[in-house]
Amino acid sequence: LLVSVTSELIEPSIAKASVYHAIAGVAAGAVTFAICDYLIDEKWGSQGGGGMLAAVTLDGIPENLALGVALIGAGAHEAAALAGSILISNLPEAASGARSMREEQAFSKGHILAIWAGTAAILSLAAVLGNTLFAALNQDLLAFISCVAAGAVAASLTTEIMPKAHEQARHWAGFATAVGLLLALVLHSLGGG
Numbered sequence: 001l002l003v004s005v006t007s008e009l010i011e012p013s014i015a016k017a018s019v020y021h022a023i024a025g026v027a028a029g030a031v032t033f034a035i036c037d038y039l040i041d042e043k044w045g046s047q048g049g050g051g052m053l054a055a056v057t058l059d060g061i062p063e064n065l066a067l068g069v070a071l072i073g074a075g076a077h078e079a080a081a082l083a084g085s086i087l088i089s090n091l092p093e094a095a096s097g098a099r100s101m102r103e104e105q106a107f108s109k110g111h112i113l114a115i116w117a118g119t120a121a122i123l124s125l126a127a128v129l130g131n132t133l134f135a136a137l138n139q140d141l142l143a144f145i146s147c148v149a150a151g152a153v154a155a156s157l158t159t160e161i162m163p164k165a166h167e168q169a170r171h172w173a174g175f176a177t178a179v180g181l182l183l184a185l186v187l188h189s190l191g192g193g
Contacts, residue, residue: 001157001180001184002157003184003185004184004187005150005153005154006150007184009066009146009147009149009150010022010026010146013025013142013144013147013150016142016143017139017140017142017143017144018140018143021140021143021147022143022147022150023147024144024147025143025147025148025150025151026147026148026151026154027151028148029147029150029151029152030151030154030155031151032148032151032152033151033155033156034155037155037156037159037160057119057122060119060126061122061123062126062149062152063123063149063153064124064126064127064130065127065129065130065134065145065149066146066150067127067130068126068127068128068129068130068131068132068134069142069145080187084187094116094119096164097116098112098116101115165177
């Protein structure tokens with residue numbers, strides 16, 4: 001996902017605006033995620049899937065706004081590459097969060113399904129809003145928004161995903177990371193990058 005974030009969000013933003021817009025956006029996204037994640041951990045605790053739900057939502061909203069923005073004037077391959085990267089990255093997060101909710105909080109399957117279906121609906125709405133509301137914005141602001149998403153994604157990966165991967169499957173975490181890198185490269189090449 002870091003490769004996709006860099007190639008599909010940050011690099012195009014630098015090309016359309018400037019490196020300063022990218023730096024400001026990435027910093028804003030990372031700081032926002034870090035603050036929200038801290039507050040959620042204090043309220044829900046890091047167990048029970050709440051932190052993972054927060055990670056998916058907090059990085060997903062700007063990520064899907066950016067996906068909607070990416071659809072503005074983009075070809076089908078570029079949009080599919082970014083959407084594929086987002087799907088591949090969020091699916092394990094959602095599965096891990098749902099499993100934690102089931103095991104640690106003893107939520108019913110229906111309750112867990114409703115929570116994640118609601119999250120999916122919110123994230124889908126974010127993509128639609130990104131495409132419809134941001135179409136008229138100037139390139140500098142669009143670049144900044146894309147980089148906010150990139151910063152939130154990077155922060156969530158290092159806060160939520162990587163530690164859990166090493167904790168639960170440390171012998172396979174490196175292999176899985178390499179496979180993820182290969183998938184990102186394939187998706188990026190399909191996007192014409």
